[in-house]
Amino acid sequence: MSEEIPITRGKRRVRSFQGPVLRTDDQVPGTTTDQRLLDSRGPTDWVHTDPWRVMRIQTEFVEGFGTLAELGPAISVFGSARTAPDHWSYAAAVELGRQLAQSGFTVITGGGPGIMEAANKGAAEAGGRSVGLGIELPFEQGLNDYVNLGINFRYFFARKTMFVKYAQGFVVLPGGFGTFDELFEALTLVQTRKVTSFPVVLFGSHYWQGLVDWIRDSVLDYGCISEPDAQLMQVTDDVDEAVAIMRASRDPR
Template sequence: MTNSDGRQPAATPPARKARYAQGPVVRSGEQLVGTTTDQRLLESRGPSDWVHTDPWRVLRIQSEFVEGFGTLAELGPAVSIFGSARTEVDSPMYKSARELAWALADAGLAVITGGGPGVMEGANRGAAEAGGISVGLGIELPFETGINEYVNLGINFRYFFARKTMFLKYSQGFIVLPGGFGTFDELFEALTLVQTRKVTSFPVVLFGREYWQGLVDWLSGSVLSGGNISAGDIDMLQLTDDVDEAVSIMLSNRDRASGPKRPE
């Protein structure tokens, strides 16, 4: 068919199909499944065939740890940057994430994120633009399409707990930008491990005073006065709006961690 002027009409682009990453596999269209691997693992209702299938899941879980450890073993000093996947590209926090990651990478630190869009993309983009190692630890979710294009070292996980282990094991600190439940989960996971001394020398920076001040006030007020945390626990959190200050905190921790070791 041609138009009145003899030209071929422009082809209608196909509708974009929903897609998401399932571990190392990307699914779309008829290949989409209705549940995630984590969901099926934690499901306790239904037939008792889980007795026979759960032992085999252990091998898949084991493979995620092996893949993560093998890929990141020689990563070197790294900082994780967390924040909302919903942050728009033209927002100030996307810009801040990009600047933070650029400065960290320029100083020789690898940057680790969850590999998704929003703040994570901004951080991966900044690290890649600085010529650094831009790590993305993706997770199987029904509403995300996989690791963003700025990751130059990426792993897709099925299980949250395997992924969390990689964040904690291979990061020397966290910079946490505004985010939602996922960001809170990562933040409080780190604080719990620092509080219980499962990890040491681990700074946590909350970037964005206006966003985080209410949380810090609640912790300093209701939670502390109720005897549920100690006064020193509040000191684990460092608030700032300044990129240079956040980067300086991470670099200072790197220098302490890599300083001379005491003779045995």
């Protein structure tokens, strides 16, 4: 709604409210929101503007929360999409998914190939709930065949929220930049107490030990983190141990 309001020296200016937004003078649009909505002859570039993106982002959060709210205890499993089925870590991820499902956990992955597919496969074949949170990427399309509950996201930050919000722990197998991003996101949230502390297990000591040593010998030594921060990760090569750590966090004595 627009109205004229008086200003000094007898001049008048136009003030227009668009929802919570105030516009005056040359910022007042020549048409109303309803008019632009109902005008089928108008331009279509509005579907690509930032305010419309906010609605898409909101939709992703609502869809994610609504779909995952009743998962129950869940573990997020991360690792490379490039891992071949004949690699040792693929077999380990299958067994990990199977044991997690048999322990009553939902298994959450990024829904793609490689390690993600393997963990979903183990969970699905054990009769468990196998969740895939996919992401729109130019080189990765669709969810793997072992996902029995899946959501595809446009935005990484919406997807990452779901990984953390609905998981009680993370198991991280060998992976690349995306895996590192998810790992350090989780560690940061635990360190800063933005989330309730939960276990982070690095699976594959010969892959992760160099990173763990660097964190202790350089990052901790420089004073960039504290001693408790350096202990937020646990390293193992044993699927049984990884699952036991997750069960202990769910069922503390």
